[in-house]
Amino acid sequence: MSRAEGRPVEETPGTAFRLDPFYLIVDDAEMAERLVPVGVKLLQLRAKDMDAARLRQEIRRTRDVCAAHGCLLVINDFWRLAIEEGCDVVHLGQEDLVEADRAAIRAAGLKLGISTHDSAELAVALAAEPDYVALGPVWQTKLKVMKWAPQTPERLGVWRQRIGDVPLVAIGGITVERLPQVFAQGADSAAVVTDVTRAADPEARAREWLAATAPYRR
Numbered sequence: 001m002s003r004a005e006g007r008p009v010e011e012t013p014g015t016a017f018r019l020d021p022f023y024l025i026v027d028d029a030e031m032a033e034r035l036v037p038v039g040v041k042l043l044q045l046r047a048k049d050m051d052a053a054r055l056r057q058e059i060r061r062t063r064d065v066c067a068a069h070g071c072l073l074v075i076n077d078f079w080r081l082a083i084e085e086g087c088d089v090v091h092l093g094q095e096d097l098v099e100a101d102r103a104a105i106r107a108a109g110l111k112l113g114i115s116t117h118d119s120a121e122l123a124v125a126l127a128a129e130p131d132y133v134a135l136g137p138v139w140q141t142k143l144k145v146m147k148w149a150p151q152t153p154e155r156l157g158v159w160r161q162r163i164g165d166v167p168l169v170a171i172g173g174i175t176v177e178r179l180p181q182v183f184a185q186g187a188d189s190a191a192v193v194t195d196v197t198r199a200a201d202p203e204a205r206a207r208e209w210l211a212a213t214a215p216y217r218r
Contacts, residue, residue, distance in 0.1 A: 017111065017131055019167045020072070021183070021213040023191040024206065029061035031197055036065045038206045042189065044074035044091055059085050074113065083108040089131070094121050102128060113169065117151070122162060130166065134191065135159050137172025138182065141194075153181040160186030176205075176212045183216050 020042035026032050032043060045062045047055055059081055066073040066088075074089040075082035079100050082090045089111040092100055097114060105112055113132045114125040125133050139150050156170055170182045171191035182190050192209065199205035 017167070018218060019132060019169065019189040021189050021216040022209050023169055023171075023189045024196060024209075025076075025171075025191055025193045026062075026197060029058045029065070031202070032062040033065050035196070035202060035206050036069050036071050038203050039210050040069075040071055040206060042072050042074070044076055044191070046076040046193075047078075056081060056085070059087065063087055079105055079110075082110060089113060091115070091134070094124060097124070097128060115171075116159075122159065126163065126166075132167035132169055132188075133159065133163055134169040134171050136170065136191075138170050139173025139178065141172040153178075153185045156182065156185035156187050176208050179212050 022040065023042045023044065024035060024040050025044040025046050026035065027046060027048070029045070032045065036043060043062070043066060045059060047058050050058065055078065059075060059078070063073055063085055065071075072088050074091050075087045076091045077093070077096050079090040079092065079096075081087075083104065087110065090100075090105055091113040093115045094117075102112065111131040112128070113134060114128060114130045115134045115136070116122045116125050117136065122133065122135075135151055135156060137150055138153060138156065150173065153170075156168065160168055167188040168186060169189045169191050170185075170187040174182060174190050174192055175195045179190055190213065196202055196205045196209060
């Protein structure tokens with residue numbers, strides 16, 4: 001259930017909480033409605049290039065399907081709408097973090113995740129007392145051109161040491177076959193976009209991810 005449905009959410013900044021090891025990222029509500037019922041328990045809606053009315057509708061549809069299936073919903077970037085629509089978590093990039101009202105996010109009871117790509121960004125993220133930190137791209141990603149070279153799984157191990165008990169999300173070029181390398185370096189969760197959403201059969205691929213991450217589910 002989502003926050004809107006009354007599920008308690010820890011409100012202490014920086015308090016560690018558990019992330020499902022399978023962190024699915026989708027572009028729209030339609031894909032969420034297809035994949036959440038398969039068994040996904042952690043989903044980010046990363047909606048781009050939408051007008052305000054459609055964006056709110058996409059968030060509501062995704063929130064509702066997540067609530068119906070006990071899936072934690074993360075909203076990328078749009079923290080105001082995440083608050084207004086009673087979502088669970090906000091994920092911010094470094095530029096968005098500068099503009100966001102973290103006090104408002106905390107007051108609304110939402111968790112906060114932050115992207116990092118290098119040591120300087122990690123320092124900024126940790127100063128904001130996040131509920132999780134993401135590192136990427138671990139491998140080359142098909143999603144978009146990035147100025148950062150692949151971080152490698154070994155960098156995840158470095159981040160693990162630096163962030164202590166804060167949950168660590170790996171993202172970028174991760175496939176089912178690469179999952180053991182990610183978790184061996186201390187990641188708590190592996191984020192995926194194209195390996196599932198652009199698969200010939202997204203539902204079948206999501207089931208493969210669920211099975212492959214089951215040994216890491218606590």
